[in-house]
Amino acid sequence: MNLTEKPWIWAWLGTVSIWLVIASISGLSAGTEVLTAAASFGTFFVLVAIGQMFVVTLGPGNVDLSIPACMTLASTVAMKVMNGSEAMLIPGFLIVVAIGLTIGAFNFALIILLRIPPIIATLSSSFLYLSTAIWYNRGLRVKPPEALAEFATGKIGVVPLLAIAVLILTVLMHFVLHRTYFGRSILAVGQNAKAAHLAGIPVERTRFLTYVMCAVLAAICGYFLAGFSGGAALNMGEEYLLMSIAVVVIGGTSVAGGFANLPGLWGAALFMFLLVTMLNTLGLSAGYRLILTGAIIVAVIAISGKKR
Amino acid sequence: MNFTKVTVAGAALACLLSSVAVPAFADTADKKIALSNNYAGNSWRQAMLTSWETVAGKASADGVVAAADAFTTAENQVTEQAAQIQNLILQGYDAIVINAASPEGLNGAVKEACDAGLVVVSFDGIVTEPCAWRIAVDFHQMGKIQVEYLAERLPDGGNLLEIRGLAGVFVDDEISGGIHEGVAENAKFSIEGSVHGDWAQDVAQKAVAGILPSLSDIKGVVTQGGDGYGASQAFKAAGRDMPIIVMGNRHDELSWWKEQKDANGYETMSVSIAPGVSTLAFWVAQQILDGKDVPKDLTVPFLSITQDTLEASLETTQAGGVANVEYSQEEAQGVIAGAM
Numbered sequence: 001m002n003l004t005e006k007p008w009i010w011a012w013l014g015t016v017s018i019w020l021v022i023a024s025i026s027g028l029s030a031g032t033e034v035l036t037a038a039a040s041f042g043t044f045f046v047l048v049a050i051g052q053m054f055v056v057t058l059g060p061g062n063v064d065l066s067i068p069a070c071m072t073l074a075s076t077v078a079m080k081v082m083n084g085s086e087a088m089l090i091p092g093f094l095i096v097v098a099i100g101l102t103i104g105a106f107n108f109a110l111i112i113l114l115r116i117p118p119i120i121a122t123l124s125s126s127f128l129y130l131s132t133a134i135w136y137n138r139g140l141r142v143k144p145p146e147a148l149a150e151f152a153t154g155k156i157g158v159v160p161l162l163a164i165a166v167l168i169l170t171v172l173m174h175f176v177l178h179r180t181y182f183g184r185s186i187l188a189v190g191q192n193a194k195a196a197h198l199a200g201i202p203v204e205r206t207r208f209l210t211y212v213m214c215a216v217l218a219a220i221c222g223y224f225l226a227g228f229s230g231g232a233a234l235n236m237g238e239e240y241l242l243m244s245i246a247v248v249v250i251g252g253t254s255v256a257g258g259f260a261n262l263p264g265l266w267g268a269a270l271f272m273f274l275l276v277t278m279l280n281t282l283g284l285s286a287g288y289r290l291i292l293t294g295a296i297i298v299a300v301i302a303i304s305g306k307k308r
Numbered sequence: 309m310n311f312t313k314v315t316v317a318g319a320a321l322a323c324l325l326s327s328v329a330v331p332a333f334a335d336t337a338d339k340k341i342a343l344s345n346n347y348a349g350n351s352w353r354q355a356m357l358t359s360w361e362t363v364a365g366k367a368s369a370d371g372v373v374a375a376a377d378a379f380t381t382a383e384n385q386v387t388e389q390a391a392q393i394q395n396l397i398l399q400g401y402d403a404i405v406i407n408a409a410s411p412e413g414l415n416g417a418v419k420e421a422c423d424a425g426l427v428v429v430s431f432d433g434i435v436t437e438p439c440a441w442r443i444a445v446d447f448h449q450m451g452k453i454q455v456e457y458l459a460e461r462l463p464d465g466g467n468l469l470e471i472r473g474l475a476g477v478f479v480d481d482e483i484s485g486g487i488h489e490g491v492a493e494n495a496k497f498s499i500e501g502s503v504h505g506d507w508a509q510d511v512a513q514k515a516v517a518g519i520l521p522s523l524s525d526i527k528g529v530v531t532q533g534g535d536g537y538g539a540s541q542a543f544k545a546a547g548r549d550m551p552i553i554v555m556g557n558r559h560d561e562l563s564w565w566k567e568q569k570d571a572n573g574y575e576t577m578s579v580s581i582a583p584g585v586s587t588l589a590f591w592v593a594q595q596i597l598d599g600k601d602v603p604k605d606l607t608v609p610f611l612s613i614t615q616d617t618l619e620a621s622l623e624t625t626q627a628g629g630v631a632n633v634e635y636s637q638e639e640a641q642g643v644i645a646g647a648m
Contacts, residue, residue, distance in 0.1 A: 026522035033521035033546065040545075041514045127382060130349065139354035140628030141560055153545060229510035230537055230560055231628065234349045236510050277518035280503050286475035 007252030008264030014250075014300050015271040018278050025281055032158065034277060039163040040153075042269035044228075046166055047221040048240050049247040049265045050173055051214030055118075056248055058207055059190040059257035062118050064214045066107060067244050068237025069126035071222030073133040074099040075232035078223055079142040086145045093223060100219030103129060104212030111211070112204060134234060141231040152227035162224060167266075174262040186210055190257030247272060250300050271300075336373050339402040339597045341590065343378040346389050346409035346433065350507070351558070352534070352630055355583035356407070356432075359634050363587040372637075373594060375401075386413035393417040403427035403593040405586070408435045411478060427596045431589035431608070432581070441596065443589050443606045445581050447479050450610060451486025451530070454554045455494060457577050458528045461552055465496020466527030469519075469551070471505040471512050471539055473532045480504075483532050500526060505535035509560070513538030520546050529553040533580045536561045556580045557611060557631040562622045569618065578613040578621075584634040591640030603647045 003009055023031030048067050055064045074096045081095055082088040103125075110121035144152075154161040177183035185206040188196040197203045221240075226232040249255055250271060251264025275296060279289040343360055347353055357378055364376035379396070381388045386409045394417055396404050404421055408414050408430055415437040421428050422439035431443035458468070470487060473480035491497045501519045505512030512535035520526075520542060529539050533556025543550055550568070555561040555578035568574030585608050596602050611633055613621045625631045635643075 022522065030521035034518065037514075037517040037521070037546075041517065134348065134354065137628075138358065139351035140626065141351060141558070142628050143560070153541075225510060229513055230541060231509075233351065233508060233510070234354070235506075235508050238506070238508070239511065273514075273518060276515070280501065280515065280519045281522045283502070286472070286504060290475065 006261075006263075007254075007259070008261050008267055009252075010300055010303055011250050011252060011264050011267030011271050014296075015267050015274060018271065018274045022274065022278050022281060034274070036155070036158045036160065038270045038273040038277070040160045040228075042266065042273050043160065043163045043166045044221055044225050045240075045243050045247050045269035045272065046170065046265050047224075048218050048244040049251070049269065050170065050262070051217035052244040053248045053251070053253050053260050053262075053265060054177075054186055054210045055214045056245075056253060056255065057186050057190045057257050057260040058210055059193060062190075062207075062257065063245065064107065064122050064211065064218075065119060065241060066103065066122040066126040066129060066215070067218040068241045069129035069133070070100065070103045070215050070218040071225065071237035071240060072232065072234060073103070073129040073136075073222075074219035075222035075226035075236065076133040076137050076234075079144055079226055079232045080137050082142075082145055082148075084143050084145050086147045089145055089148060092145075092148075093220075096219045096223045097216055100216030101212060103219070104215030105208075107215065108208045108211045112208075130234070139234045141233055143231050144227040148224075148227035149230070152224050162228075170262050170266065177260060177262065182206065182209065187258055187260070190254075190259070192258075243272065246297060250297060335598045336594055337371050338374050339594075340375040340377075340400065341373055341403045341405060341593050341597075342396045342399075342401040343376070343586065343590075344389060344392055344396060344404055344406045345378060345380040346407055347384045348380045349384075350534070351628070352583050355626075355630050355632055356586045359584040359632060360586045360590065363584075363634050363636075364590045367590070367594070373597075376590065381409070384409055386410045390414055390417040393421055397421050397424050397426060401426065403429065403597055405589045405593050406430045406433075406435060406440075407586070408433040411436050427593055429589050429593045429596070431585055438604075441592060441602065441604050441606070443585065443592060443608055445585075445608050445610075447482035448486040448489070450579060450581075451483040451488075451532075452490040453486075453579065453610075453612075454530045454577075455487055455490025455497065457554070458497070458530070458552060459490075459494045461575070462496075462527055465494065467500035467523070467525060468497050469516070469523065469526045469529045469539075470499050470502040471516065471529060471531045471535045472502060473505065473507045473535075475504050480532065487530050497528075500524065505532070505538065507532060507534040509535065509538035509541075509558075511535075511538070513542045516542035517545060520548065525549075526551045531556055534558055536578075537564055540564055550574065552576050554579070555613070557582075557613060557621075557625075559622075559625050559627055559629050559631075562613065562618065562625060562631065566618060566622055569615070575615050577615075578618075578631075579610050580630070581608060582611040582633040583630060584632045588635040588640050588643060591635055591637050592644065594637070595640065595644060600644070601648075602644050606643060606647050609643075 055062050078092040078096045082092040110116050185201045247268040251268035253260045368376040389409050418428050418435050418437040418440050428440040430440050434442040434444050501523050503515035516539045528551050531554050536553050536555040537560045557578050557580035621631050
């Protein structure tokens with residue numbers, strides 16, 4: 001099969017060409033170090049983008065805007081409960097998963113029971129989650145347990161540990177999407193919910209599981225990001241809202257739903273990190289950086305969109 | 309009966325205490341002051357609100373003022389805060405203390421408040437409407453003193469890395485302007501790289517980790533607060549020599565500094581604005597309502613922490629919070645007198 005027909009190829013082409021620019025400016029060894037940094041930070045983008053991708057694939061109007069608030073609430077509660085104690089690592093993780101499950105179920109309840117469109121439902125529920133986080137700890141930054149910080153920032157050679165873990169998760173999710181009943185149900189619902197329903201696919205159960213999975217992944221991302229950056233902060237999730245959507249779209253997943261791929265998420269996550277790094281390296285002022293970031297994202301989406 | 313005696317003594321003591329603590333008791337006892345705040349989503353703003361509760365809440369419980377209520381808008385939007393100010397006018401407040409979403413955007417609503425006879429005091433995020441009082445921060449100077457400190461510490465100069473705040477925000481331009489002015493006056497320094505850290509440790513960590521491989525030797529890092537710890541983690545992860553990173557009074561920054569100081573004698577400085585500036589604004593509003601003559605423009609002193617005051621500051625800073633100073637009525641009067 002022709003490679004140019006793969007929807008994820010454009011994100012990877014963009015990543016490679018930007019990396020070449022950086023390496024030609026700063027040299028090969030700096031280029032390698034930048035790649036390590038890109039893998040460290042791209043990992044967090046991929047983790048939330050996997051969930052967002054499944055939600056977007058459910059079809060038009062499906063998107064989870066509560067990802068930043070979910071990350072903040074889950075990590076705030078976990079850090080305070082663990083309070084730096086390594087014995088609490090597992091309970092802390094279980095709490096994070098439980099918060100993810102609750103948030104996902106609550107989001108879906110708003111969407112299905114109250115018939116609120118997902119954009120409005122998840123946007124308004126995120127106020128509840130963020131307010132809960134503020135009420136719970138008033139923005140105080142509690143240090144993560146040392147073992148969590150070490151794992152989150154740890155490396156084997158030049159490859160971050162967390163990147164390996166998320167890479168394994170990506171492969172698993174690739175399998176889930178294309179080879180399991182659940183994954184194929186998501187694609188079918190996204191392509192035509194009515195046809196999927198008539199074919200006997202439990203449409204609402206599929207949507208429910210997808211929203212829950214997205215929230216759980218966001219919560220887990222918050223847990224590790226807090227470990228990575230020295231604690232949870234109220235504004236820690238802010239950039240993950242736009243980023244989770246950008247990574248999904250640039251990665252070649254159809255905004256209209258029904259078509260998704262996982263390799264593109266990694267390509268797009270590395271692309272977004274390297275793009276900002278390149279513009280910083282070139283020393284452009286913030287205004288030009290933002291204009292170029294926007295223009296390049298539009299260009300990548302336009303080029304990759306032509307093929308579909 | 310013992311019980312009665314204790315109660316009576318207690319009540320007498322309470323009366324005595326409150327009358328000692330509150331000399332300006334009479335004139336503002338029936339006045340209501342509101343805080344209009346545009347954002348609460350970070351630790352600095354949370355500390356600011358907590359300080360308000362502590363000081364203004366006590367003043368209202370003691371009867372210095374009739375009420376001191378805090379209101380925060382949900383969306384950090386100018387229109388939302390303008391509507392909030394209009395509501396506060398209708399609710400009959402005598403003074404509004406504002407941390408504004410925009411220097412110009414609220415001027416219409418502020419003018420309405422002044423015309424309705426309210427006292428308006430803006431602080432931190434100030435408003436330009438002439439009828440309002442301004443408690444401003446000299447952000448420009450806050451940037452410049454960092455370079456001046458580095459000039460003393462590094463007689464041979466060297467390359468600096470600048471971490472900026474949120475692009476497009478007035479405070480970011482001011483601090484950065486001060487930094488660049490400082491560098492222009494000290495030719496031995498050059499700014500080798502500049503990234504936006506959005507005043508958040510994780511964003512700063514990411515931006516610094518990205519640009520670091522392309523930078524040669526970095527001697528100093530100039531910052532805007534809330535980004536120093538993230539920068540240190542990025543340098544550590546890259547295995548680079550630790551430069552002098554100017555800190556921003558956050559607890560994680562101070563405790564990292566303390567660890568380094570104990571381990572290898574690491575020296576730096578830390579500067580920011582105490583969130584308790586909200587309490588200065590409260591007392592200024594109270595003094596104006598009390599009929600005192602207060603100049604329209606006041607300046608907030610910085611809260612600087614040096615190598616020698618590090619331990620003391622760390623002790624009084626709440627774990628996970630930010631170094632703070634809350635103002636008493638006398639201290640606020642001192643600031644006002646200093647500006648006359």
